[in-house]
Amino acid sequence: MTFENLASDFYSFESALTDQEKAAIADLRSYLETEVSPIMAGYWERAEFPSQVIPKLAEHHVMSYSWAETTPFENSAVFRGFVALELARVDASVSTFVGVQNGLAMGSISVCGSQAQRDEWLPKMATGEVLGAFGLTEPLSGSDSAQGLRTVATRDGDEWVLNGSKRWIGNATFSDVTIIWAKDAEDGQVKGFIVPTSTPGYTATKIEGKISLRAVQNADITLEDVRVPERLRLANANTFKDTASVLRLTRAEVAWAAVGVAVGAYEAAVAYSRERVQFGKPIGQHQLIQDLLVKCLGNITASIAMCVRVSEMLDRGEQRDEHSALAKAFCTTKMRETVSLAREVLGGNGIVLDYKVARFFADAEALYSYEGTREMNTLIVGRSITGKAAFV
Structure with missing residues (x-):
């Protein structure tokens, strides 16, 4: 498959990728555009996930790029970022599925698991044989997860007994395992557990009525005396700092995904501007429409530049929490502005699924x-700037 830079990559950041990475991107882009993009509006409207895409995604290795135990070739964080952009450029729900599977679930095992746990789980998760979810957020604990977790893990011999609840857990209606984060009843520290979803006392209930990421299968999870053997406790997850180390790595890829959503909306708006005729000519020939599109492109270009830099820092081992936090805060803010501008280009047609922009706007x-x-995320960056924490 021949690689061509995206037109929306206005400064050609992709040109820095290796030839092997470019070939992988071209192959993935072709698959997503021909087989995934045409079906997503229907799945989004029905609030269903297209499970048939999972094996093909696995064949394109998108669930193994981040972790050395399963990666098909050595690749850069910048390349992994462009993979996240490509996925979100076609559909944010598919991107989120991969982010949960590859980044959060596999990432937790890779960063916090023992070598034996990595050897057991990561290869099967990379192929999609085992699907994962990540259970941190709770009904009463979101931004304050570091202190506010109410799910409790109690040691009982060679087992742990988990009690509590989780909310907004992506992939959880069909996952085979869920990484559950809970406070140790003895020392009050946060620990992680690989919990098979078939375990008695584990229940996942789909969250209905969403207006965003409708194809993502988010669930409420209840844990009632769920028994997990000690061998499934993440060996190197001993405090919330270990949990945060997973989030630091995935937060930068969320920034990349945000760029992908902005790119998807922008490209749909550009295509529409070439086809829609008003006042006797395509609307793309009107100054006001060009102004909106240029604002979109400026946001995208600035966001890609930030993402490339933060990923380069990750490759060199220089990335800190505040770096990924700034990227996530900035890029998602610019994404929100960009999808709004793209929706404006389409006028009334911007609120129907036929033209794609409405889906990106909502997602x-x-x-x-x-x-x-x-x-x-601004508080994380603000603490770095001032040396003072202002979280509470």
Whole structure:
């Protein structure tokens, strides 16, 4: 498959990828545009996830790029970022599925698991044989997860007994395992557990009535005396700092996904501007429409530049929490503005699924909030700037 830079990558950041990485991007782009994009409006409207895409996604290795145990070739964080952009450019729900499977669930095992746990789970998750979810957020604990977790893990011999509840857990209606984060009843520290969803006392109930990421299968989870053997406790997850180390890695890829959502909406608006005729000519020939599109492109270009830089820092081992936090806060804010401008280009047609922009417009709201709201990420950056924490 021949690689061509996206027109929306106005400064050609993709040109820095290796030839092997470019080939992988071209192959993934072709699959997503021909087989995934045409079906997503229907799945989004029905609030269903197209499970048939999972094996093909696995064949394109998008659930193994981040982790050395399963990656098909050595690749950069910048490349992984462009993979996230490509997924979200076609559909944010598919991107979120991969982000949960690859980033949060597999990431938790890779970062916080033992070598034996990595060897057991990551290869099966990379192929899609085992699907994962990530259970941190609770009904009464979102931004304050570091202190406010109410799910409790109590040691009982060679087992742990989990009691509590989780909310907004993506993939949880069909996952085979869920990474559950809970406070140790003895020392009060947060620990992680690989919980098979078939375990007695584990229940996942789909959340209905969403207006964003409708194809993502979010669930409420209840844990009633769920028994987990010690061998399924993440060996290197001993405090919330370990949980945060997973989120730091995935937060930067959420920034990349936000760019992808903005790109998807922008490209749909550009296509529409070339076809829609008003006042005797395509609307793309009107100055006001060009102004909106240029604002979109400026937001996208600035966001890609920030994402490339923060990923380069990750490759060099220089990325800190405040770096990924700034990228997430900035890029999701610019994404929100960009999808609004793109919707404006389409006028009334911007609110129907036929033209794609409406889906990106709605889905942007979820990315704006998950993996740290703009406010929480600004506080992480603000602490770095001033040396003072202002969280409470």
